[in-house]
Amino acid sequence: xxxxxxxxxxxxxxxxxxxxxxxxxxxxxxxxxxxxxxxxxxxxxxxxxxxxxxxxxxxxxxxxxxxxxxxxxxxxxxxxxxxxxxxxxxxxxxxxxxxxxxxxxxxxxxxxxxxxxxxxxxxxxxxxxxxxxxxxxxxxxxxxxxxxxxxxxxxxxxxxxxxxxxxxxxxxxxxxxxxxxxxxxxxxxxxxxxxxxxxxxxxxxxxxxxxxxxxxxxxx
Amino acid sequence: xxxxxxxxxxxxxxxxxxxxxxxxxxxxxxxxxxxxxxxxxxxxxxxxxxxxxxxxxxxxxxxxxxxxxxxxxxxxxxxxxxxxxxxxxxxxxxxxxxxxxxxxxxxxxxxxxxxxxxxxxxxxxxxxxxxxxxxxxxxxxxxxxxxxxxxxxxxxxxxxxxxxxxxxxxxxxxxxxxxxxxxxxxxxxxxxxxxxxxxxxxxxxxxxxxxxxxxxxxxx
Numbered sequence: 001x002x003x004x005x006x007x008x009x010x011x012x013x014x015x016x017x018x019x020x021x022x023x024x025x026x027x028x029x030x031x032x033x034x035x036x037x038x039x040x041x042x043x044x045x046x047x048x049x050x051x052x053x054x055x056x057x058x059x060x061x062x063x064x065x066x067x068x069x070x071x072x073x074x075x076x077x078x079x080x081x082x083x084x085x086x087x088x089x090x091x092x093x094x095x096x097x098x099x100x101x102x103x104x105x106x107x108x109x110x111x112x113x114x115x116x117x118x119x120x121x122x123x124x125x126x127x128x129x130x131x132x133x134x135x136x137x138x139x140x141x142x143x144x145x146x147x148x149x150x151x152x153x154x155x156x157x158x159x160x161x162x163x164x165x166x167x168x169x170x171x172x173x174x175x176x177x178x179x180x181x182x183x184x185x186x187x188x189x190x191x192x193x194x195x196x197x198x199x200x201x202x203x204x205x206x207x208x209x210x211x212x213x214x215x216x217x218x219x220x
Numbered sequence: 221x222x223x224x225x226x227x228x229x230x231x232x233x234x235x236x237x238x239x240x241x242x243x244x245x246x247x248x249x250x251x252x253x254x255x256x257x258x259x260x261x262x263x264x265x266x267x268x269x270x271x272x273x274x275x276x277x278x279x280x281x282x283x284x285x286x287x288x289x290x291x292x293x294x295x296x297x298x299x300x301x302x303x304x305x306x307x308x309x310x311x312x313x314x315x316x317x318x319x320x321x322x323x324x325x326x327x328x329x330x331x332x333x334x335x336x337x338x339x340x341x342x343x344x345x346x347x348x349x350x351x352x353x354x355x356x357x358x359x360x361x362x363x364x365x366x367x368x369x370x371x372x373x374x375x376x377x378x379x380x381x382x383x384x385x386x387x388x389x390x391x392x393x394x395x396x397x398x399x400x401x402x403x404x405x406x407x408x409x410x411x412x413x414x415x416x417x418x419x420x421x422x423x424x425x426x427x428x429x430x431x432x433x434x435x436x437x438x439x440x
Contacts, residue, residue, distance in 0.1 A: 054369030055324060066313055069370075070327070073319035080312040092300040093286055099293035104275060106323075107290070111331035120358065125345050138340065149274030150289075 005030035006062040008052065010037045011214035014110060014175035015071040016059040020214075021171045022075045024205030026082045034216035037115060072106055075168055087167040089156075098162050101150060101169035105176045109143035113179065136183045140176070147173070148190040157192065159199050166200055174200045178211065225250035226282040228272065230257045231434035234330060234395035235291040236279040240434075241391045242295040244425030246302045254436035257335060292326055295388055307387040309376075318382050321370060321389035325396045329363035333399060356403045360396070367393065368410040377412065379419050386420055394420045398431065 007023065007030050009016030023030050035058050036043045043049060044056045053060045053069050061068040063081070068074045079087045088095050111117070113136050121128040121135070128135070151157045161169035177197045180187065187194050200206045212219050227243065227250050229236030243250050255278050256263045263269060264276045273280045273289050281288040283301070288294045299307045308315050331337070333356050341348040341355070348355070371377045381389035397417045400407065407414050420426045432439050 053366075054373075055328065055363075055366035057328070057366075068313075068316045068320070070320040070323040072323055072327075073316045076319060077312055077316040080315065092297055093288075095300065096288045096293045096297040099296060100288070100290040103290040103292055103326075107292075107327050107331050108275065108277070111327050112337065117332065124351060124355075125347060127345065131344060135344075143275075146273075146275035146277075153274075 003064045006033050007031070008033045008035050008049070008060040008062070009058045009214075010035055011211045011217040013037065013058050014179055015057075015106075017175035017178070017209055017211060018071045018171045019059045019061065019074050019078075020209035021166075021174065021206055022078050022087060022168075024208050025085065025087065025166060025171070026078055028078070028082060032215055034214075036216065072102060072168075072172070075171055079168070085165065087171065089162055089167070094156060094162065097150075097154070097156060098167060098169045101147060101161055102172040104143060104147050104150070105172045108146070109139050109176055112139040133183055136179075137185050140180050140183070140185050141189075143176075144180070144185075144187075144190045144193060148193055151192040151196070157196075160196055166203065166205075170196065170200050173197070174206060223284050226253050227251070228253045228255050228269070228280040228282070229278045229434075230255055231431045231437040233257065233278050234399055235277075235326075237395035237398070237429055237431060238291045238391045239279045239281065239294050239298075240429035241386075241394065241426055242298050242307060242388075244428050245305065245307065245386060245391070246298055248298070248302060252435055254434075256436065292322060292388075292392070295391055299388070305385065307391065309382055309387070314376060314382065317370075317374070317376060318387060318389045321367060321381055322392040324363060324367050324370070325392045328366070329359050329396055332359040353403055356399075357405050360400050360403070360405050361409075363396075364400070364405075364407075364410045364413060368413055371412040371416070377416075380416055386423065386425075390416065390420050393417070394426060 005028060007016065007019060009019065009032065035049060044058060050056055052067060055069065059071055059074065061074045068077050075087060088098055118132060151161060156162055158164040160166045161173060173193065174197055177193060211217060225243070225248060227236065227239060229239065229252065255269060264278060270276055272287060275289065279291055279294065281294045288297050295307060308318055338352060371381060376382055378384040380386045381393060393413065394417055397413060431437060
């Protein structure tokens with residue numbers, strides 16, 4: 001496999017999008033290995049990919065012979081192996097705040113909006129087809145309301161989720177805002193999130209990580 | 221509020237159960253503050269609790285004047301502020317593996333089995349009542365299959381998820397196995413998980429953290 005970083009992902013996977021932002025913020029070169037989540041019943045279920053990740057999910061990062069799974073674990077790994085610039089603050093208290101913001105999206109919104117969950121509900125409940133967008137927006141709205149309150153009330157919030165440099169929480173939040181826009185969620189109740197999203201999207205590492213800027217993107 | 225650790229939780233919340241295990245493994249004294257998730261429409265929605273956590277979720281840890289949210293962020297915080305015994309291994313590679321195991325449960329199983337999700341589906345789809353247990357077991361089986369493969373194939377797996385001391389991944393896995401038993405999931409396909417669960421349950425820190433051993437437990 002050789003040395004260097006290889007990111008197995010899918011252009012529209014928001015978990016892969018998180019890792020792309022982190023890699024770009026660190027200024028790390030990496031090779032994109034597309035795994036098409038819909039084609040042929042999903043390439044993530046193919047035997048050779050399952051050998052890399054028995055969970056049959058993207059993203060997976062290869063660092064030489066090392067295989068790292070789960071987007072938040074990958075970002076923490078990148079932060080430990082390439083500390084500059086840091087994606088987590090220095091103090092335990094502040095690190096906990098940033099991780100809690102990231103987990104509020106990664107555990108409390110994204111898993112419910114995941115393709116496999118939507119597919120399961122559609123298969124079980126024919127009526128779900130009409131309610132799919134309401135389902136997506138329900139969990140995004142609930143999650144964003146919590147995140148907005150955590151950001152708006154806190155002195156550590158700056159131009160970004162934590163101070164004036166982008167970090168772990170921004171890596172996770174911005175892909176979720178991207179999804180929210182796809183599903184036409186009204187973002188007016190979340191002015192701090194909207195402001196931070198705009199600040200992030202103005203930066204090259206976020207721009208380069210956009211789904212439509214990936215080699216496997218097939219918009220439309 | 222005074223000094224010391226206060227854990228806001230609910231006896232049957234598996235996210236609170238994770239934190240109880242971590243506190244006990246560290247040998248830390250703490251005060252339990254019960255938040256009843258079902259009584260009076262859910263005490264987590266009360267104004268005074270929302271002030272502590274605008275996400276209206278348990279657990280929340282108070283450490284003196286500090287408020288820490290999200291179970292995985294709380295456990296990482298405890299590991300940083302009370303390093304002995306460590307709940308994460310020393311190397312970046314091994315830390316990533318342990319975090320990925322924890323996230324495989326915390327992101328890919330637990331959010332789908334959460335009470336609020338079940339309540340939403342029951343409200344939207346009357347047919348869901350009959351399918352609730354199948355829904356719970358579906359996501360647990362899928363998630364455990366991935367976790368089993370990650371554990372069974374790996375030389376770092378020991379008596380516990382990582383080597384021969386319990387750590388972060390065990391804190392997250394064992395509450396999920398407890399839930400699986402409640403929903404009568406067939407555990408035969410996951411022999412490594414079953415073995416690690418038995419090793420953990422034999423230890424006093426896990427025993428003391430059991431839902432039925434909490435002051436607010438109302439079994440039956």
